[in-house]
Amino acid sequence: MIQLTQNPLPYASHDDTWMVHVFAGRYDNDRIALVLLNAEDHDELIAVASVNLPAAPCGPHQVFVKDWSENEGITEWLVAHNIIQPEPQRAVRTGFVVARAYDLTAECAGKLARGT
Numbered sequence: 001m002i003q004l005t006q007n008p009l010p011y012a013s014h015d016d017t018w019m020v021h022v023f024a025g026r027y028d029n030d031r032i033a034l035v036l037l038n039a040e041d042h043d044e045l046i047a048v049a050s051v052n053l054p055a056a057p058c059g060p061h062q063v064f065v066k067d068w069s070e071n072e073g074i075t076e077w078l079v080a081h082n083i084i085q086p087e088p089q090r091a092v093r094t095g096f097v098v099a100r101a102y103d104l105t106a107e108c109a110g111k112l113a114r115g116t
Contacts, residue, residue: 001023001024001025001035002023002024002025002111002112002115002116003021003022003023003111004021004022004023004024004034004083004108004111004112005020005021005022005081005083008020008021008039009021009022009039009081011036011046011047011077013046013047013070013071014070018036018038018039018046019038019039019040020036020037020038020039020046020047021036021037021039021042022034022035022036022049022078022081022083023035023036023037023042024104024108024111024112027052029052029054031052031054031058031063031064032050032061032062032063032104032112033048033050033052033063034048034049034050034063034065034078034083035047035048035049035050036048036049047070047071047074048066048071049063049065049066049071049074049078050063050064050065050066051064051065051066051094051099052064053092053094053099056090056092056099056101057090058090058101059089059101059103061103061104061109061112062089062101062102062103062104063084063101063102063104064092064099064100064101065078065084065099065100065101065102066099067099067100068097075100075102078102082105082107082108083104083105083108084102084103084104084105084108085102085103085104085105086102087102088100088101088102089101089102089103
């Protein structure tokens with residue numbers, strides 16, 4: 001996985017707040033996966049910010065954001081911290097919710113492409 005954020009960022013969910021780093025990886029079908037890991041212990045998963053929708057079209061630098069249930073509000077958080085662009089590129093219904101595909105920012109797409 002590639003670390004996208006240099007400095008730890010505060011992330012609040014429900015009644016807890018953590019300092020996290022955002023990492024990008026790949027699902028088995030090569031789609032982008034975004035996770036938030038505890039900044040002090042990268043072994044502790046705080047949130048999975050993405051969802052893999054293999055049947056839905058998705059560009060090479062796009063990610064479907066999981067912004068429901070325990071992740072409510074994560075889209076705005078990712079935009080505020082310069083991980084994804086603010087405008088969704090498509091929306092796909094998955095069950096009772098809608099997942100939206102966002103472009104990674106140029107900086108994050110570059111880090112992912114370089115593997116750094």
